[in-house]
Amino acid sequence: MITVSYTPSRLANNQLDKTQRSLNQAIERLSSGLRVNSAKDDAAGLAIGNRMEAQVRGTEQARRNTNDGASMSLTAEGALSQVNDHLQRIRELTVQGLNGTLKLVDQDAIQQEINLNLKEIDRLNTQSQFNGINLLDGSAGTVNVQVGANDGETLGVDLNRPGFSVEELGLTDFTVAGISGEVTDINIVTGRARDIAVNAGDFALPAGYSNPQLMQASTNTAGYPASWYTRAQDGDGNTVYFAASVDAVHDTDTDTSRVRIGIGQQLYAPVTSHQEYQIEDVDSVFRDRQGGALEGDNQLVKTGSQHSIKSGSGPEATYYPARVTTSPAAIDARIADNEAVWPPSPAATIDGVSFNNEDVDYFDSTGQTVNGATLSRAGDNYYLTAPDGAFYSATVESTPDGHIVRAGSEQPASAPATQPVTEVDGQSIDDARHRYLDANGNTGSFQEATLTQSEDGQYYLEQGGRYYAVAPESVAASRPQVIATATTDTPIISPERAITTERNTVDGTSTITLDPRNVTASYTDRDGRRIEDALRVDDNGQYFLRAASGNDDTTGYRSATLVNTEEMGTLLKTRTGSGDLIIYYRMSTRATTDVPNARSTVELTEVNPEIRLRTPDDPLAALDRAIARVDDKRSVLGATQNRMSAIIDQQGETIGALSEARSQIMDADYAVETANMSRAQITQQAGTAVLAQANQRLDSVLALLR
Structure with missing residues (x-):
């Protein structure tokens, strides 16, 4: 049995793949110059x-x-350099203009150049820009x-901010020559207000009075x-009159009015007391200027501290200015005889x-002789005066030989x-003045005397231990008096x-805001030329005054404001001339406001020369x-x-x-990568040869099958 193995071929092929990848990576790094070309690299x-x-x-x-x-900072600093140049020139001109040897026309010429430099500073402030950003006016912020x-x-x-405008630099209306004085722009003048309505709530009535009505005599x-x-009514329905003060103002800006009617002294108010006396507890005495008694129904009244005698009643009454004095209660007594x-x-x-x-022979009541005695008398009565000073009625x-005096007791x-x-007719003697008279009706002798009375009702004046009998009919008491004496014969109605x-409207003060919608202003220059409808x-x-007649080509000042x-x-x-020279004129102002119609008129008139x-x-x-x-900027x-240069x-x-x-991390090392590529190429060639040999072994097996 023949066994065929593919292991050498596979191994060679796998190694060739690795070698190819290494070769591809080396080629990629060498061609890109980067060590890391993708996340898989590192x-x-x-x-x-x-x-x-x-x-x-x-x-x-x-x-x-x-x-x-x-560049922005440099541009801004360059613009400020130009502002500085203009300020330095203005300062130079100012030193020149302060010289007292110059005439006003010379100073005005200097002022015109100063004003043109100030205008250029305002232009630089608004027009110095970098990429559309304003650099000097403060609008850019930080x-x-x-x-x-x-x-x-x-x-x-x-x-x-603050920017570098003339106003922000503190040079508004900068003027070198002239008199000293601070000015404040105003848009308001004070005038006279006509027909301000009076309401019931405008009265400061005292408690208990009602139905006020403003009146004028x-x-x-x-x-x-x-x-x-x-005019008002008191709690009893009587008509009374008070002196009044009227404070009325109107503001045209808000079209509002304020009226305050102050209540002063009541006219001819009934007098209920004078000094320490209540009128109901005294006798009132009324006299004309000559001191005679005034007839008719009279009453003491006063307005403030001025007293008057009211004669009669109602609308027909008349009043006399009067001087008022008082007379306290009096106790009268007169002795019957000047002898004690x-x-x-x-x-x-x-x-x-x-x-x-x-x-004279002196005997006591028993008939015994009294040696050393003397005779005394009190009125019609005789007394034996003993040596010890005792008195015996006698x-x-x-007699043909003399006189015999016999004591009777x-x-x-x-x-x-x-x-x-202590009192006479109910009048306390301590609260009254004393009018003690001698038998002749003279005063002065008994001012230190004491009025006494015995059990039988007989009055005596006791003074210094001496007693004087008082005529009973002379003892009387009178009440205190308030005496009003007219100081004129001509009465007041x-x-x-x-x-x-009756007045339902009053005039007052008007605070007039110069607004062409409800104010008509006229202007008269010092030459008498009058300009109607001058307010614009x-x-x-912002309001201004057309302060010259003619059209826009007219020389001289044409617009002005009030300060x-x-x-x-x-x-x-005013501002006039090519340099906008600032000139002031003293003004006479007359202004009125028709309150019901909400319309004001202002008349302005120049007086005195230029200032x-x-x-x-x-x-x-x-x-x-x-x-x-x-x-500083x-x-x-x-x-x-x-700082930016350093940055x-x-x-x-x-x-x-x-x-x-970054290069150390990302860039390729060409020496290393070239070596890697060469190694990969050699390895690839060797692997190819080995793979060919492995494949030849398979061919021999196939030959056996044929």
């Missing part, structure tokens, strides 16, 4: 190399981006340049000037005849038994007859600040350019390093 190496490829290509684009960013191959690897170019009515009054009733006084006469005390007898006499009087004009509005909605100054009030601000205002007060310092701002942009260099080094590293 899966990890392919992933690493691919990432490195992304970094290399991203960094190369970032390098181009950075060059663009550097421009982020992608300077790396990964997220977040950016560098910002600072083009933020006639200018020729005595006692009632042409001011405002409020106690103690007795030494007697100098008996029955009107002088006597000598040695000619009788006197006249063993007990000495004493002062009347009295108590101080009642409010009902004087204040008769531009395309941006306010602290020192000179309202001025007209130049130096703006700002420190022009050189303002320019230095502007130049410093430009320098240029410094930032220059630093940004330096570009670093990007080149990064690209080189990454490319080299």
Whole structure:
């Protein structure tokens, strides 16, 4: 039995396949120059190399981006260099213009060149661009340049606000020569508002009053000037009048009004008290200017602190300005005799005849002689005065040899038994003034006396231990008095007859916003030329005044605005000439608003000659600040350019390093691959020969079969 084996042939054929694959790989690597042509060559190496490829290509684009960013920064810095050149020229002209040897016409020529340079700065601010991006006006903000191959690897170019316009540089209306003063643009003038409606809620009435009505008195009515009054009703339905103040304003911008009617003093308000007295507790006395009593029904009233006598009632009442005084309650008393009733006084006469005390014999009540005694008398009564000073009631007898005085009692006499009087006719004596008179009706002798009364009702004045009998009919009390004395003979008529004009509208102050839709303005220059309908509005909605007659070819200023100054009030601000020279004119303004028709008129009139205002007060310092701002931004942009240059260099080094590293992973080694190819070729030739020999063994087997 013959056994045929295919193992040598298969082995040779498998080896030839491997050799062919090795040869194909070597040929592929040598022809492509890459070690890794597909993932099967080196899966990890392919992933690493691919990432490195992304970094290399991203960094190369970032390098181009950075060059663009550097170009942008350089362009912006170049524009700022031009702004700086204009500012330096303006500063040079400013130093020249501040020289006091120049005339106004010379300073205006300098100012015109300054204004043209300022215009160029504004043009540079709005027209300096890079690829359509504004570089100086701040609208671009921060421009982020992608300077790396990964997220977040950016560098910002600072083009933020503030920009470099004339306004943002602080050089708006920059003027070298002129007087100092700050100006503020205004779009509002103050005028007079006519016929503002008055409502019930506009009154500040006190509690308890209602139905207010604004009133005005006639200018020729005595006692009632042409001011405002409020008529109202009190809680009892009586008509009362108050002095009033009116504050009325109208705003044309919102077409709203505000009226405030302040309530002042009530006219001729009844007086309920004066000083410490309540009117109901006193006697009211009314006198004319001469001091005579006023007849009729009178009442004390007042307006504020001015008192008046109201004579009569209702609309027919009249009022007299008055001076008011008071008289307190009084207690009156008058002694019956100027001689004290106690103690007795030494007697100098008996029955009107002088006597000598040695000619008088003194006896007590028992008939015993009293040595050293004297005779005293109180009124018509005689007293024996003992040596110890005691008084005994006595009788006197006249004899041819002299006089005999006999005591009528063993007990000495004493002062009347009295108590101080506390009130008279219900009037407290402590709350009243005292009017104590002597028997002759004179005052002054008894002002320190005390009014007393005995049990039998007899009144006495006691002063210094001496008692004087008071005539009973003279003791009386009077109530306090409030005395109103007219200061004029000419009365003032009642409010009902004087204040008769009702007012439902008032005039006030108008705040007028210059809006051509509801404001008509006229303008008169200093030569008397009048321009009607001078108020205009531009395309941006801003108002301006047509301040010159004629068409657009007319020389001189044609448009103007209003400004306010602290020192000179309202001025007209104009721009004229090729350099837009700023000239001011002092203005006289008269404005009114017809509130019901919502229409205002404004009349503007030039006064005095042209005015130049130096703006700002420190022009050189303002320019230095502007130049410093430009320098700061240029410094930032220059630093940004330096950073970008450094980034570009670093990007080149990064690209080189990454490319080299990637080449080591991805590129083929030609020496190795050539050797591999030669080896594969030799191996392939040898394998082919071996395979042929293996196949010949099969042929010998087939020969046996034939």
